[in-house]
Structure formats: C-alpha cells, structure tokens
Amino acid sequence: MSSGTRRKGEFTGRHMALVLVGGFAIVAAVNFYMASRAVGGFHGVVVENSYVASQKFNTWLAEAEKARALGWEVRPGRGEDGHVLVETANVPAGARLEAELRRPIGTKQFETLVFNPLPDGLHRSTAPVDAGRWTMRLTITAGDDVWVGESEL
The missing domain is CATH 1.20.5 (Single alpha-helices involved in coiled-coils or other helix-helix interfaces)
Structure with missing residues (x-):
C-alpha cells in the first residue's frame, strides 16, 4: 500500500x-x-474575617462552657402541624426562647421564631415552619443567663 x-x-x-x-x-x-x-x-462565608474570629475563639469557648454549666437540657423537634416544639428541663420559669432558622443548602431562606411556653417545660413556636431541612440556632435567656445551641431540624 x-x-x-x-x-x-x-x-x-x-x-x-x-x-x-x-x-x-x-x-x-x-x-x-x-x-x-x-x-x-x-450561602456565603461562615465568618467575615478569620483572623478576627480566631481572636474571639477563647471567648466563645468560655461562653459555651458557662452555658453548659447552667445544666439546662434542650430537645428541639417539629410537630405534625409544622410548629417547632422545644422540650426543656432545668430551665427557669419565664425564660425567653428565640430561634433563627436557615437552610443549610439549596435556596437561601431564613426564618425567625418566637416561642410560647406550654406546661411541663414545653415551648411551641408561634408560627409553623416550612417542611424540609433547617439549621436552628436557639437562644434561651433567663435574666443574665444565656444559653445558645445549634441543631438540625
């Protein structure tokens, strides 16, 4: 060839x-x-400036240890009607609960919740929450004592 x-x-x-x-x-x-x-x-950065955040880290640890020393127990969940239910133990009567919700992935969505107290340490959100995955940052305030926790909902 x-x-x-x-x-x-x-x-x-x-x-x-x-x-x-x-x-x-x-x-x-x-x-x-x-x-x-x-x-x-x-949805963006976790902290705006990592150097500044590193300078606050020990303060954040001290605040977390102080909150843990309060001995408050918190178990969040969601009711069948879409309302967020928070079961508490050892939390003083009259404590105020507030929560900030955000979608961890997907569409950017934020919600703010306020809770009404129910008997036996149970608290119910005043408004229902859309179905799906949420990250909840719960703050409980009783006088000068503050407890903050974050959990999946």
Missing part, C-alpha cells in the same frame, strides 16, 4: 485527536456544571 492511499474505516491520528478533544470537552463541561451547582448552593 502506498503512503498516499488509505483504507476505508482506518483509525487515524485525526480520529485520535477528535476522541481526546471530545473527552476533555465532556470532562470540562461536567466540571463547570458541578462547580456552578456547588457555588449556587453555598
């Missing part, structure tokens, strides 16, 4: 180049798609 003729269906360097370019194009397209989905579901 001479160098100028080619058999029909022969795999050439041009075919290999097209396979490589096509393969890398698919990988790049998938990477760009996944990166855009990841960035779209991220």
Whole structure:
C-alpha cells in the first residue's frame, strides 16, 4: 500500500485527536456544571474575617462552657402541624426562647421564631415552619443567663 492511499474505516491520528478533544470537552463541561451547582448552593462565608474570629475563639469557648454549666437540657423537634416544639428541663420559669432558622443548602431562606411556653417545660413556636431541612440556632435567656445551641431540624 502506498503512503498516499488509505483504507476505508482506518483509525487515524485525526480520529485520535477528535476522541481526546471530545473527552476533555465532556470532562470540562461536567466540571463547570458541578462547580456552578456547588457555588449556587453555598450561602456565603461562615465568618467575615478569620483572623478576627480566631481572636474571639477563647471567648466563645468560655461562653459555651458557662452555658453548659447552667445544666439546662434542650430537645428541639417539629410537630405534625409544622410548629417547632422545644422540650426543656432545668430551665427557669419565664425564660425567653428565640430561634433563627436557615437552610443549610439549596435556596437561601431564613426564618425567625418566637416561642410560647406550654406546661411541663414545653415551648411551641408561634408560627409553623416550612417542611424540609433547617439549621436552628436557639437562644434561651433567663435574666443574665444565656444559653445558645445549634441543631438540625
């Protein structure tokens, strides 16, 4: 066979180049798609300035230890009607409960809840919460004592 003729269906360097370019194009397209989905579901930074946050870290630890020393027990949950229920133990009567809810992923959504006390240390949110996954930051205040906790809801 001479160098100028080619058999029909022969795999050439041009075919290999097209396979490589096509393969890398698919990988790049998938990477760009996944990166855009990841960035779209991220709601921002945890702290604005990590250096400033590091300077407050020991203070945050001391506040957490002080709250733990109060001995308050808290068990959050959600009722069938969508209201958030918080069961407490050892919390003084008349304590005020407030919560900030945020969606951990997906659509950016925030809610603020206020609670009404019920008998036996139970507290019920004044408004129902949409179904789905939430992160709840609960604050309980009784006089000068403050307890803060975060949990999945």
